[in-house]
Amino acid sequence: xxGITQSPKYLFRKEGQNVTLSCEQNLNHDAMYWYRQDPxxxxxLIYYSQIVNDFQKGDIAEGYSVSREKKESFPLTVTSAQKxxxxxxxxxxxxxxxxxxxxxxxxxRLTVL
Amino acid sequence: GQxxxxxxxxxxxxxxxxxxxxxxxxxxxxxxxxxxQRPGGHPVxxxxxxxSGEVKKQKRLTFQFGEAKKNSxxxxxxxxxxxxxxxxxxxxxxxxTDKLIxxxxxxxxxxx
Numbered sequence: 001x002x003g004i005t006q007s008p009k010y011l012f013r014k015e016g017q018n019v020t021l022s023c024e025q026n027l028n029h030d031a032m033y034w035y036r037q038d039p040x041x042x043x044x045l046i047y048y049s050q051i052v053n054d055f056q057k058g059d060i061a062e063g064y065s066v067s068r069e070k071k072e073s074f075p076l077t078v079t080s081a082q083k084x085x086x087x088x089x090x091x092x093x094x095x096x097x098x099x100x101x102x103x104x105x106x107x108x109r110l111t112v113l
Numbered sequence: 114g115q116x117x118x119x120x121x122x123x124x125x126x127x128x129x130x131x132x133x134x135x136x137x138x139x140x141x142x143x144x145x146x147x148x149x150q151r152p153g154g155h156p157v158x159x160x161x162x163x164x165s166g167e168v169k170k171q172k173r174l175t176f177q178f179g180e181a182k183k184n185s186x187x188x189x190x191x192x193x194x195x196x197x198x199x200x201x202x203x204x205x206x207x208x209x210t211d212k213l214i215x216x217x218x219x220x221x222x223x224x225x
Contacts, residue, residue, distance in 0.1 A: 033212075035215075040122070041217060041218075042117075042119075042201060042215040042216055042217045042218050043156070043201070043203075043215040044215070045212055045213075045215075048211070048212060050211075056211070058212065090155055090156070092156075097211065098205055098211055098212050098213045099143070099144065099205060101146070101158045101161065102146075102148075102156075102158065102203075102213065103158070104155040104156050104157070105155060106154075106155050107155050
């Protein structure tokens, strides 16, 4: 699976709670990405980071936050401001940027009750 | 915003039949990548096309990039049950190469 781990695989939270999804890679990749996948839809970019201590908003960043304090780690926090947080969340990394192959983690399925 | 559309959304075929999915962008793409996601799994990279009119083959899979670099296709010859999954194209916009734009995906079901 390309050396990217996401935990947990399944996550349940009550409405109004913040939750942080983990993403770790040991591929020495500079770039990391978070996507959201809803049933029957493609992947939508939430945030991406091309180097440590720097990140940019994707197409649907509202209600989410990220940090990139280490090259290996890119955690995603789903805040209570996200109106429809229930989804499948995928983390990916690439050597340098989007022109390179993206390697995906196994994903975290978040359900907000 | 910018969208990359794929058709069809779903395709059911009998094992041994051919399958094609088409990817269309309203904007010129710098390159296009194809990914496969098995049911319950995560996307896995298949191939990248960069040149206008480029054609690449991987065994029974044939990938094409249009002359105008706005469309692409994936053709599978003689499908097998192992081909089941959702196929996504992902394009890199020529004017913004920071992020891939994923297509809506085509879900393939193969009946034995």
